[in-house]
Amino acid sequence: MTPTRFSPLQRGLHWLMAAAIIAMLFIGVGMVTTVQPRYLALIAVHKPLGIAILLLALLRIGVRLRRGAPPLPADLPPIQRFGAHASHLVLYGLMVAMPLIGWAMLSAGGYPVVLGGVLRLPPIAPHDDALQAVLRTAHTWLAYALFLTVIAHLGAALMHALIRRDGVFQTMAPWSRANRA
Amino acid sequence: MPPARDTASPPPAPPPRPGRTRQAAAFALIAAVCGLSATAFAYTGGWLSPDRLTPARIVDALSDRGGDPIGHRRNHSKGICFLGTFEASGAGTALSTASVLARGSYPVVGRFAIATGDPMAADASGRVRSLAVRIVAPDGQEWRSGMNNSPVFVVATPRAFYEQTVASEVDPATGHPDPKALAHFFATHPESAPFLAWAKTAPWTTSFADQQYNSLNAFRFIDASGASHPVRWSLVPTAAPQVEPVAALAAKGPDFLEQDLKARLARGPLTWHLVATLAAPGDPTDDATKAWPADRPTVDLGTLEVTTAQDEATGACRDINYDPTILPTGIAPSDDPLLAARSAVYANSFDRRTAELARHATAAGSAR
Numbered sequence: 001m002t003p004t005r006f007s008p009l010q011r012g013l014h015w016l017m018a019a020a021i022i023a024m025l026f027i028g029v030g031m032v033t034t035v036q037p038r039y040l041a042l043i044a045v046h047k048p049l050g051i052a053i054l055l056l057a058l059l060r061i062g063v064r065l066r067r068g069a070p071p072l073p074a075d076l077p078p079i080q081r082f083g084a085h086a087s088h089l090v091l092y093g094l095m096v097a098m099p100l101i102g103w104a105m106l107s108a109g110g111y112p113v114v115l116g117g118v119l120r121l122p123p124i125a126p127h128d129d130a131l132q133a134v135l136r137t138a139h140t141w142l143a144y145a146l147f148l149t150v151i152a153h154l155g156a157a158l159m160h161a162l163i164r165r166d167g168v169f170q171t172m173a174p175w176s177r178a179n180r181a
Numbered sequence: 182m183p184p185a186r187d188t189a190s191p192p193p194a195p196p197p198r199p200g201r202t203r204q205a206a207a208f209a210l211i212a213a214v215c216g217l218s219a220t221a222f223a224y225t226g227g228w229l230s231p232d233r234l235t236p237a238r239i240v241d242a243l244s245d246r247g248g249d250p251i252g253h254r255r256n257h258s259k260g261i262c263f264l265g266t267f268e269a270s271g272a273g274t275a276l277s278t279a280s281v282l283a284r285g286s287y288p289v290v291g292r293f294a295i296a297t298g299d300p301m302a303a304d305a306s307g308r309v310r311s312l313a314v315r316i317v318a319p320d321g322q323e324w325r326s327g328m329n330n331s332p333v334f335v336v337a338t339p340r341a342f343y344e345q346t347v348a349s350e351v352d353p354a355t356g357h358p359d360p361k362a363l364a365h366f367f368a369t370h371p372e373s374a375p376f377l378a379w380a381k382t383a384p385w386t387t388s389f390a391d392q393q394y395n396s397l398n399a400f401r402f403i404d405a406s407g408a409s410h411p412v413r414w415s416l417v418p419t420a421a422p423q424v425e426p427v428a429a430l431a432a433k434g435p436d437f438l439e440q441d442l443k444a445r446l447a448r449g450p451l452t453w454h455l456v457a458t459l460a461a462p463g464d465p466t467d468d469a470t471k472a473w474p475a476d477r478p479t480v481d482l483g484t485l486e487v488t489t490a491q492d493e494a495t496g497a498c499r500d501i502n503y504d505p506t507i508l509p510t511g512i513a514p515s516d517d518p519l520l521a522a523r524s525a526v527y528a529n530s531f532d533r534r535t536a537e538l539a540r541h542a543t544a545a546g547s548a549r
């Protein structure tokens with residue numbers, strides 16, 4: 001039995017994580033370009049929120065593998081179908097990779113990975129210059145790639161909702177059509 | 182989350198596709214939403230505000246003060262690593278729950294330096310000397326602190342720090358900073374007067390070992406009841422000062438501090454008392470240019486014992502960022518605006534030097 005919509009849990013996770021990831025992208029580029037006191041507040045949110053995203057992403061992927069996804073409309077051109085699947089893979093990949101890289105680059109930089117108070121994570125990489133340099137650069141460029149993918153995804157979702165009106169948006173919409181009518 | 186029957190209801194029949202004008206309007210709307218999101222992101226990331234004071238701009242300015250700092254710290258660029266221990270007296274536990282203050286002995290990786298932008302600077306050119314420590318508690322919590330030998334800092338805000346740094350940049354035409362630029366900076370920054378008075382009158386000495394190093398920024402000790410105590414701390418030397426005129430020091434050669442340190446350590450460890458000074462109500466915690474009155478109560482938190490010196494290129498301190506906001510629970514930053522700026526700027530400086538060292542190692546096929 002193929003579902004026609006994502007489950008409430010899937011939709012809940014999607015929108016919660018959409019908000020969290022967009023917030024992380026803005027917090028990230030905002031904090032590295034400020035020397036104001038808010039720098040400390042932003043980084044103090046960035047680390048625990050990033051790790052929360054990692055945990056949610058793992059849960060989400062688990063749910064996705066078990067529950068599956070509603071099929072795309074049969075009349076969707078193959079190139080768009082490919083684009084949808086490829087971009088979703090990129091989004092899943094980066095929502096796991098970004099927090100892991102953040103965690104690993106702090107480890108490689110010899111920093112304690114403090115999430116707040118006494119909540120600390122063990123290092124997941126050796127304290128190493130070259131590794132820290134690669135990971136720190138990757139954290140920046142993959143964040144930009146994630147942002148561009150999110151924008152493309154947002155544009156595509158709105159295309160489905162406003163132009164194609166093919167029900168794809170409804171599969172993920174936080175509300176249900178029946179309730180709205 | 183509204184209840185939704187996911188699999189029970191049949192797929193809804195798609196509504197008719199919109200007409201041409203509606204479609205054009207929808208396209209415009211989508212383009213606007215995506216464009217605005219990208220603009221907001223670019224704005225947040227500072228790409229639309231070239232005047233914003235960013236960590237990168239400060240580090241750029243710090244990098245232009247003479248010498249070749251590539252692969253090195255962009256400030257306090259010339260230094261030497263040390264190993265030692267912090268012997269906590271336990272007296273700090275009344276003020277702070279920090280595990281490094283509980284009676285015990287904790288390993289330290291530290292660094293002595295002079296405040297210069299040039300890793301090859303002559304030691305006699307370093308009016309400000311510094312000591313940085315990373316103290317690690319058995320539970321893994323860390324206390325990192327970078328301290329200077331001046332009794333106050335030269336500026337109170339990141340903006341003023343940046344302006345002072347720009348005024349110290351080397352003019353490529355002359356190979357020297359423009360003396361008029363620094364004079365102008367100090368003439369327009371009266372808050373620097375206490376620092377300048379110290380720089381002019383404090384005796385120069387022959388050693389890192391006889392200096393007192395001060396946190397300058399205020400912090401907060403949080404005790405077991407959750408109460409917060411504003412403090413500054415200092416490492417107070419047990420070695421007597423050996424005063425010499427700066428000209429005599431210059432004559433000892435460019436690296437006399439390192440030579441002195443190694444010679445002293447060959448004879449035995451060097452010690453300092455880590456002393457916390459408690460603020461009285463009304464003492465400024467947000468202005469590092471203002472000393473607190475000398476009669477404030479102090480607590481001897483323990484003894485730093487420095488046992489071994491290591492050259493920086495291969496030493497344990499090289500790859501450490503002594504970010505002063507890396508603190509154990511029980512110690513927290515104050516409202517001093519320099520602290521956030523230091524954290525942000527040190528991270529940028531650290532990221533650059535690790536990347537430069539990595540490139541250098543690849544190019545040379547060896548680790549430096």
Ligand code: HEM
Pocket residue numbers: 021024025026027028029031032043046047048049050051053095098099100101102103106113139140143144146525528529
């Ligand atoms: C979805 C997850 C994450 C996203 C989208 C994200 C995004 C970003 C972005 C956009 C930046 C700015 C990069 C630049 O412009 O150079 C950044 C920096 C940073 N992120 Fe993340 N990040 C994530 C997770 C994490 C995690 C889990 C950690 C650590 C536990 C972390 C630690 C850092 C650090 C330390 C910086 C640099 C701060 C500085 O240099 O001042 N990030 N992040």
Ligand code: HEM
Pocket residue numbers: 014017018019021022064069070072084088089091092095150153154157158168169170171172173
């Ligand atoms: C950081 C932000 C976002 C991330 C990481 C994200 C991620 C994802 C992923 C991975 C999927 C694929 C689900 C699957 O097939 O397993 C998806 C589907 C979807 N997303 Fe997002 N999303 C984000 C923001 C948005 C926004 C802002 C919108 C709408 C305006 C949106 C609308 C949709 C829709 C309609 C689907 C269903 C597509 C389909 O049926 O294949 N998403 N999202």
Ligand code: HEM
Pocket residue numbers: 239240243253254255256257260292293294311312313327328329334338339342395396397398469501502503519522523526527530531534
């Ligand atoms: C906004 C103000 C300040 C800025 C922008 C600044 C900038 C820097 C930078 C870029 C470094 C090199 C960091 C690295 O690559 O690891 C550094 C090192 C250092 N700074 Fe500051 N600094 C500021 C204020 C202070 C203050 C108030 C003190 C007071 C004690 C201080 C003490 C030190 C010390 C001791 C070091 C050397 C740490 C080591 O040996 O690794 N700085 N500073």
